[in-house]
Amino acid sequence: MGERAVQVSDAAKLTKDDFASDQVVRWCPGCGDYAILSAMQKALPDMGVAREDLVFVSGIGCAARFPYYLSTYGFHTIHGRGPAIATGVKLANPALSVWEIQGDGDALAIGGNHFIHALRRNIDINILLFNNEIYGLTKGQYSPTSQQGLITRSTPHGSLERPFSAGEVALGAQATFFARTIDTNPKLMTGIFKAAEAHKGTSLVEVLQNCIIYNDKTHAMVTGKEHRDDHQLHLEHGKPMLFGADNCKGLRLNGLRLEVVEIGRDGITEADVMVHDAHDPDPTLHQMLVRLRPPEFPMALGVIRAVAAQTYDEALAQQLADGQARARVRSVKELLHSGETWEVS
Amino acid sequence: MSVTASHKVELDRVVVRFAGDSGDGMQLTGSQFTYTSALLGNDIATLPDFPAEIRAPQGTVEGVSGFQVQIGAVDVHTPGDEADVLVAMNPAALRSNLKWLRPGGQLIVDLDDFESRNLKRAGYAADPLEDGSLEGYRVTRAPITSLTKEALKGVGLGTKDIVRCKNMFALGVVYWLFNRDPAKTLAFIADKFRKDPALVEANTKALQAGYHYAETVEALPSSYHIAPARIASGSYRHIAGNQATAWGLLAAAERLGSELFYASYPITPASDILHELSRHRGMGVLTFQAEDEIAAICAAVGASFAGTLAVTASSGPGIALKGEGMGLAVMAELPLVIVDVQRAGPSTGLPTKTEQADFNIALHGRNGESPVIVLAASSPAQCFEAAYTAAKLAIEHMTPVILLTDGYLANGTEPWRLPDVDAMPDIRRPTPPADTAVPFQPYLRDPDTLARFWATPGTPGLEHRIGGLEKEDVAGDISYDPANHQKMVNLRAEKVARVAEHIPEQDIRCEQSGKVLVVGWGGTYGALLTAVTELEVEGESVGLAHFHHLNPLPSNTEAVLSRFEHILVCELNSGQFARHLRSLFPGHDIRQFNKIQGLPFRVNEVKEKIMGLCHG
Ligand SMILES: Cc1ncc(C[n+]2csc(CCOP(=O)(O)OP(=O)(O)O)c2C)c(N)n1
Ligand code: SF4
Ligand SMILES: [Mg+2]
Numbered sequence: 001m002g003e004r005a006v007q008v009s010d011a012a013k014l015t016k017d018d019f020a021s022d023q024v025v026r027w028c029p030g031c032g033d034y035a036i037l038s039a040m041q042k043a044l045p046d047m048g049v050a051r052e053d054l055v056f057v058s059g060i061g062c063a064a065r066f067p068y069y070l071s072t073y074g075f076h077t078i079h080g081r082g083p084a085i086a087t088g089v090k091l092a093n094p095a096l097s098v099w100e101i102q103g104d105g106d107a108l109a110i111g112g113n114h115f116i117h118a119l120r121r122n123i124d125i126n127i128l129l130f131n132n133e134i135y136g137l138t139k140g141q142y143s144p145t146s147q148q149g150l151i152t153r154s155t156p157h158g159s160l161e162r163p164f165s166a167g168e169v170a171l172g173a174q175a176t177f178f179a180r181t182i183d184t185n186p187k188l189m190t191g192i193f194k195a196a197e198a199h200k201g202t203s204l205v206e207v208l209q210n211c212i213i214y215n216d217k218t219h220a221m222v223t224g225k226e227h228r229d230d231h232q233l234h235l236e237h238g239k240p241m242l243f244g245a246d247n248c249k250g251l252r253l254n255g256l257r258l259e260v261v262e263i264g265r266d267g268i269t270e271a272d273v274m275v276h277d278a279h280d281p282d283p284t285l286h287q288m289l290v291r292l293r294p295p296e297f298p299m300a301l302g303v304i305r306a307v308a309a310q311t312y313d314e315a316l317a318q319q320l321a322d323g324q325a326r327a328r329v330r331s332v333k334e335l336l337h338s339g340e341t342w343e344v345s
Numbered sequence: 346m347s348v349t350a351s352h353k354v355e356l357d358r359v360v361v362r363f364a365g366d367s368g369d370g371m372q373l374t375g376s377q378f379t380y381t382s383a384l385l386g387n388d389i390a391t392l393p394d395f396p397a398e399i400r401a402p403q404g405t406v407e408g409v410s411g412f413q414v415q416i417g418a419v420d421v422h423t424p425g426d427e428a429d430v431l432v433a434m435n436p437a438a439l440r441s442n443l444k445w446l447r448p449g450g451q452l453i454v455d456l457d458d459f460e461s462r463n464l465k466r467a468g469y470a471a472d473p474l475e476d477g478s479l480e481g482y483r484v485t486r487a488p489i490t491s492l493t494k495e496a497l498k499g500v501g502l503g504t505k506d507i508v509r510c511k512n513m514f515a516l517g518v519v520y521w522l523f524n525r526d527p528a529k530t531l532a533f534i535a536d537k538f539r540k541d542p543a544l545v546e547a548n549t550k551a552l553q554a555g556y557h558y559a560e561t562v563e564a565l566p567s568s569y570h571i572a573p574a575r576i577a578s579g580s581y582r583h584i585a586g587n588q589a590t591a592w593g594l595l596a597a598a599e600r601l602g603s604e605l606f607y608a609s610y611p612i613t614p615a616s617d618i619l620h621e622l623s624r625h626r627g628m629g630v631l632t633f634q635a636e637d638e639i640a641a642i643c644a645a646v647g648a649s650f651a652g653t654l655a656v657t658a659s660s661g662p663g664i665a666l667k668g669e670g671m672g673l674a675v676m677a678e679l680p681l682v683i684v685d686v687q688r689a690g691p692s693t694g695l696p697t698k699t700e701q702a703d704f705n706i707a708l709h710g711r712n713g714e715s716p717v718i719v720l721a722a723s724s725p726a727q728c729f730e731a732a733y734t735a736a737k738l739a740i741e742h743m744t745p746v747i748l749l750t751d752g753y754l755a756n757g758t759e760p761w762r763l764p765d766v767d768a769m770p771d772i773r774r775p776t777p778p779a780d781t782a783v784p785f786q787p788y789l790r791d792p793d794t795l796a797r798f799w800a801t802p803g804t805p806g807l808e809h810r811i812g813g814l815e816k817e818d819v820a821g822d823i824s825y826d827p828a829n830h831q832k833m834v835n836l837r838a839e840k841v842a843r844v845a846e847h848i849p850e851q852d853i854r855c856e857q858s859g860k861v862l863v864v865g866w867g868g869t870y871g872a873l874l875t876a877v878t879e880l881e882v883e884g885e886s887v888g889l890a891h892f893h894h895l896n897p898l899p900s901n902t903e904a905v906l907s908r909f910e911h912i913l914v915c916e917l918n919s920g921q922f923a924r925h926l927r928s929l930f931p932g933h934d935i936r937q938f939n940k941i942q943g944l945p946f947r948v949n950e951v952k953e954k955i956m957g958l959c960h961g
Contacts, residue, residue, distance in 0.1 A: 021810065022784070023822065052805040057647065060813075068810050068823065073802040075650050076812025077643070078673050084640035088647025088655065089802070091631055092606050096651065096802050114643070117636040319626050327627025332596045335628070336763045341582040342384050344762075 014045045021071045027062060032183035032209035033130065037069055039189035044072075046190075047197045049097045057086040059111060061103035061137045063130035063209070080111025083118035086125045094313045097197060098125040105135045108144040108164050116173035121312040122201040126193075129166055129204065132211035133218045140214030152214070166206045167290035167304065171283045177203035178290070179303040183210060184223045188234070188301065195303050201311045208299075222299045231294040235302035237278040240270055243298045250274075251297075258288050260297060278306045353524065354569050358417030360425030361519065364442040365434030366403055367396050367410040370512040374432075375412025376758075377530045378519060383583060383760050384529060386573025387416040390871060391758045392424040392945075397697050404466040406441045413445070416523075418572040422724070422871030424757065426947040430522065432515050434458065434489070436467035443479075451565070452482045453518060455511065457490035485565055487558065489514050496554035500547045510551035517555020524570050527552055577762055584761040586725035586754035586868075587617035590658075590684060593732025595628060598654045600733075601740060601772045606648035606655045608633040608641040613696045614752040615658045615686040638663035642670030642683065649679040650811075652801030654736055658684035660752075661703060662693060664710070671745050672711045675837065677811045678788075678797050680739035680746075684732070687751040687867075689943040698943025699753035701867050702918035707747040708896055708925070714834045716841040718746040719896040723870035725754050726761035731893065737772045742844055743796035749895070751917075753945050754868040775799050777807060785809045787821035794847070795840035844897050851890055851899035853908070854878070859886030861958045862909035866892040866922055869946050873915055876951035885959050895922070898929070906933045911958050913938055915951060 019041040027033045044054070054072035058064035060079035067074030077085045086100040100118075107115045107129050118125065134152065135141045141154035145166065149158040170178050177199040179192045189207065196203035208219040217224075222231050233243040233251070241251040242263075250273030251258050261268045280286070286305040292298060329335045361378065365371045372393055379391050394411035401408035415425035427447035433439035435458040446452060459474055473479055474486060493511045494504070513534070520527045531549055538544035559565055584592075598605035607622045607630065609615065623632040631648075635641035642657045649655035659667065664685045674681040687703045689695035707719045718738050722731035728750055735748040775791060777798035782789075787809040790797050800807035809821060817824035818832055853862070855877050865873040870891050877889040890905050892898070899905075906912055906926070914923035915938045923937040938954045940946060 023810075050805070052808055053803055055651075055802045067812075070810075071808055073808050074810035074812075075647070075677070076810065076814065077646070078669050078813055081639060081643040081670070084635065084643035085647035085650075087633070087640075088606065088608065088644035088649075089651045090647075091633060091644070092604070092648035092651035092653040092655070093801075093803055113636050114640050117640070316631065320629065320631075323626030324629070329625075330628065331766075332592065332599050332628075333766050335592060335595065335625075336582070336766065337580065339582065340380065341580050341763070343578075343580055344386060344576055345578045 014051065016041045016045060018051065019044045019071050021069050023068045025069050026065065028213050030212040031062070032132065032211070033062060033066070035183045035186060036128070036130065036189065036207055036209065037066065039186045040193055041070070042186070043190040043193040046194055047097070049197070053095060054097050054099070055089050056099045056101060057082050057089060058101040059103075059106040061106045061135070062211070063101055063103040063136075064106060066101040080106050080109070081114060082106065083111065083114040083125075083127065087118060087121070087123050090123055090125050090313055091316065094124070094317060100125055100127045102127060102129050103136065104129065104131045104133060104145040104166070105143045108166065108169065116169065119170055119173040119175040119202050119204060122174070122176055122309055123312045124200055124202070124314075126196045126203045126205070129206045130209040131166060131206050132209045132215055133163070134211050134215035136211045136214055147218075165290060166204070168287065170204045171287050171290060171305065175204050175305065176201040176307050176309045177303070178206070178286070178305045179203070180206045180208070180299070180301050182208045182219065182223050182301065192303065195306070199306055200314075201309055221294045227294065231298050233292070233298035233300045235276045235278070235289070235300055235304055237276055237303065237306070240273040240275050242270070242273060258292065258297070278303050279308070281307050354567050356569050356571050357419050358415060358421060359430065359523070359569060359571060360413065360415045360428045361430045361432070362411060362413040362428035362442060362445055363432045363515070364409055364411040364438035365512065366437070367401065367408050368403065369410070369434045370509070371410045371412050371434070374512045374516045375414055377516060377533060378525070379414045379416075379758070380583065381520070381525050381527070381529045382414075382416040382523075382571075383581070385525065386576070387418065387571055388421040388574035388576055389414060389416050389760055390421050390424045392753065393756050395697050397695075402466075404435060404437055404463050406437045406467060409438045409441045411438075411442055416571055418574050420574065422875045423945070423948060426949055430519070432519060434511070434515065436464050436469055436473070439473060440467045440469060446482060448481050450482055451485070452479065453485045453487060453515070455489035455515070456486040457488050483566065487518065489555075492554060492558060493551050496550050497547050500550065501543050502547050506544070507547065510547050513548045513551035514555035514558070517552040518559040518565075521556045521559035522565055522568050524568055527556060576760075579762045581760045581762055583758050584726050584729070585617070585756060585758045586722065586728040586750055587615070587686065587756070588621050589726055589728035589761070590722070590732045590748070590750060591618045591621035593729040594622070594654070594656055594682070594736060595625065595630065596729070596766055596769060597733045597736030597772060600769065601654055601736070601774060603652070603654045604629045604631055606631045606633070606645060606653045607657070608635050608644040608648070608655070609658050610635050610638045610641050610663060612660045612663050614688055614755045615660050615663070615684065617755065618658050618684065618686070638666040639670060642667040645681055646670055646674050646677070646679060649674070649681050650677070650802070652799060654740065655680070656682040656684065656736070658686065660686050660688045661690040664703060664706060668711050671717065672713065672715050673813050674745040675711065675715045675717060676813045676815075678743045678837070680743055680799070682732070682735045682739050682746050682748060684748045684750065686755045687749060689941070695943045697752065699751045699868065699945060700917050700941065700943060701749075701751060701869070702921065702941070703749060704895065704918065704921040704925070707749055714838065716838050717896070718742070718744060718841060718844055719749065720746060721749040721867035721893055721895055722754055723867060723891060723893060725757045725759050728754060729761070729764070733769060737770065738844060738847070741773055741775065741796065741847070742794050742840060743775055743799065744841060749867055751868045781807070786819050787811050788816055788819050790836070795836060795843060842897050845900045848894050848899060850901045851892065851905050853905060854889040854891070855881040856886050856888040858908035859888065860909065861885075861887045861911045861913055861955055862906065863887060863889045863951075863955060864892070864912055864914045864922070864926070865889065865916070866895055869915060869917060872946040872948050872951055875948045876955060879948070880952055880955055885955070887955055887959065903930050906930055910934065911936060913955060913958055915946065915954075917941060917946070
């Protein structure tokens with residue numbers, strides 16, 4: 001094991017390198033996971049959380065190896081159960097900053113139940129979903145986010161299933177924070193990771209991640225150089241929904257549908273374009289944004305939804321405090337002797 | 346009210362069974378009788394018999410709810426094989442409960458309920474009160490409903506509410522029958538209905554009416570007296586197994602100086618642990634009702650990683666779901682208590698009935714070489730100590746511990762002499778030594794127990810990564826090295842095996858050596874002890890070894906077996922522990938006695954079986 005100066009609990013002094021563990025990173029060369037790791041190591045020193053207060057939990061999959069490569073506390077657990085384990089960590093020690101790393105299979109197939117219930121409870125943890133639309137670790141079977149018709153080792157005739165959109169599932173489960181980013185944009189990633197940490201409640205970050213071995217270029221329509229401008233909509237709260245080369249396009253609401261408009265065409269100006277409100281408690285527009293898909297629409301990136309709501313852990317802390325203030329029984333001894341007892345002499 | 350009786354009969358012990366429609370308040374009636382008897386110093390054991398369906402149609406056999414209690418002037422360890430007195434509030438209750446009444450026993454029925462419609466609902470072709478089928482019993486036909494109505498005229502309640510008080514009338518009759526002063530129940534009624542004076546008056550009057558009816562009408566041949574038992578002095582309370590389990594966990598958390606994290610998904614008969622613990626936010630209890638049993642155990646594993654005493658509980662179907670989570674705790678070497686309140690299986694089985702068929706899943710029900718500590722509780726009150734011990738061993742040895750209780754223990758109650766909490770053994774947190782090397786090596790072990798250290802998030806300098814992949818000895822990095830895997834498998838096994846050095850030796854009750862050693866574990870203790878004690882008094886050469894520690898077994902187990910000619914392992918399964926003992930200790934004459942009917946052992950059937958071996 002390598003040598004490292006530890007006992008540094010002053011987060012302000014830390015740099016990216018302080019968050020690298022001594023383990024050799026073992027993803028395939030060219031895997032999108034490298035960039036995500038790097039962006040995380042870069043974001044962590046800015047979050048103001050001491051290293052010992054950071055816990056990275058994961059399930060199983062390529063993505064789930066993530067905690068081994070960070071110098072924080074880490075727990076690589078079992079397939080799909082990460083949200084439940086992270087929930088236990090957070091409830092046991094609410095002072096911790098708890099991160100949970102999932103693949104698309106981990107989060108939306110075997111662990112779908114835990115995923116939706118963590119979001120519904122709004123426990124203050126951060127979930128990163130590495131969506132490569134494939135099962136990487138088990139060598140390339142289709143996943144619940146794979147496009148219909150995808151040829152994989154388990155679907156030689158094409159997958160029959162309609163894919164889940166992680167964001168739609170999340171908003172359906174009453175997520176208070178949903179952001180989407182891509183593995184090819186480090187700046188976008190670090191910014192979103194920091195926003196996720198800042199949000200109180202369950203933050204879900206979907207990272208469109210490339211699996212170069214089993215599902216290469218699955219996100220090319222979004223990430224490819226030739227499409228980048230027209231197929232990426234970078235949302236910022238309070239800013240107009242502009243995209244395209246030189247922000248020449250925008251989104252506006254037409255009846256109950258979003259539509260793409262060109263600035264300057266048919267008298268359309270920036271004022272006609274919708275302004276993003278990530279804080280709107282009503283998720284209707286966020287749902288519409290989450291559903292947008294190229295080539296007809298750009299893919300919405302950035303913080304799509306971030307609304308304030310009470311967290312499970314805050315509410316629990318309140319119940320504990322109230323309970324303690326009101327308690328008539330404060331020790332086991334008192335408990336044993338409470339209620340109906342009698343003496344035998 | 347004075348306690349009078351024309352003709353008193355002195356009894357050592359008596360079994361009373363109350364049965365009625367689930368709406369008739371039989372559980373309340375039974376527990377009031379129990380409580381009053383406990384205050385008089387009797388030893389007691391109870392067992393409620395809930396209907397499987399919550400809202401079965403009124404008056405049907407499926408809707409019958411029962412409550413059996415044995416009270417004694419001598420030690421009582423079971424609710425009794427058969428009832429001496431059966432109170433049947435309707436034909437369905439009679440039909441489904443008559444089998445519990447001993448020949449010649451006293452039957453009290455509500456005569457008013459035995460009319461054609463109710464008889465038909467209960468499935469009787471002819472009225473059993475008329476057709477001679479009850480000839481072998483002493484039958485008291487009491488018009489309970491009409492007398493209750495009569496007594497409650499003018500209290501200002503509707504007929505429905507008045508009829509609801511008939512259980513108190515029946516209780517009054519039974520109080521007279523056993524010379525019990527109803528004062529405690531009257532106080533209970535006054536408190537329970539304090540917001541509604543009319544209900545206080547009605548229930549009070551019904552109870553008094555029943556008492557006077559029994560006294561004056563002389564509907565009953567005699568009354569009975571059960572003297573106080575000679576039980577150890579101290580403070581007592583009634584406790585059911587699930588409540589005792591919950592409190593034992595609370596005691597362990599308090600001693601450890603930790604919050605208690607309890608995660609579970611509702612399931613019969615384990616839910617009452619969740620219900621009990623969720624009342625104690627004031628004591629720092631974090632209860633978490635998870636989305637399923639897997640989430641429950643996983644949340645508990647997470648809480649354990651974070652440094653808290655973490656517990657999950659379930660019953661058979663849920664335990665089956667928790668296997669992978671247990672394996673993770675085995676591999677990550679984290680403390681975790683898993684309570685399995687066994688019920689009759691497989692699959693959904695008989696949810697409200699008891700069984701001991703989860704021994705195998707507890708011992709072996711995980712993939713890979715995955716040893717855990719397995720304990721079993723032996724009586725409702727003993728669940729307290731068992732739960733405390735489970736938590737202590739989990740933490741001190743950094744391993745999952747499965748505690749087996751069962752439906753019979755969970756719902757059964759008995760008087761419990763309150764322990765001195767301060768005198769309970771210490772629970773030592775395996776904190777990393779102060780001079781721990783940096784970076785922290787998560788699989789460094791305590792040389793005595795082989796437990797690794799509990800380094801918890803929030804502690805600077807101890808940052809580390811663990812998980813379900815095999816880990817390199819000491820350093821804790823992922824390792825695919827063949828020799829290392831063998832070493833870690835051996836270390837995990839040795840760690841659990843060494844627990845035998847930290848637990849008491851197995852004791853033997855009654856004869857210490859001789860002809861037959863009865864072996865049992867878990868909730869059959871009361872029946873086995875009663876059987877063996879009675880046989881010893883009758884001059885048989887018989888002892889009882891009742892195991893609380895199932896894995897590892899106490900270090901003297903083989904020596905205990907060696908002291909007897911024959912071993913008879915009695916279990917409510919088809920011989921799981923017996924097979925285990927045979928495989929570990931070949932060369933002993935290990936026989937088995939098994940019952941898988943969803944019911945506890947009867948003392949008499951156990952005695953018969955032992956006698957067969959003694960004289961066979
Ligand atoms: C209970 C269980 N079932 C199946 C597996 C095998 N398994 C491991 S990872 C995985 C899927 C991984 O896909 P994903 O979650 O998308 O992660 P990725 O590898 O793509 O990052 C599967 C099926 C397992 N480890 N555990
Ligand atoms: S299989 Fe795909 S997801 Fe897994 S490490 Fe390789 S490239 Fe990355
Ligand atoms: Mg994947």
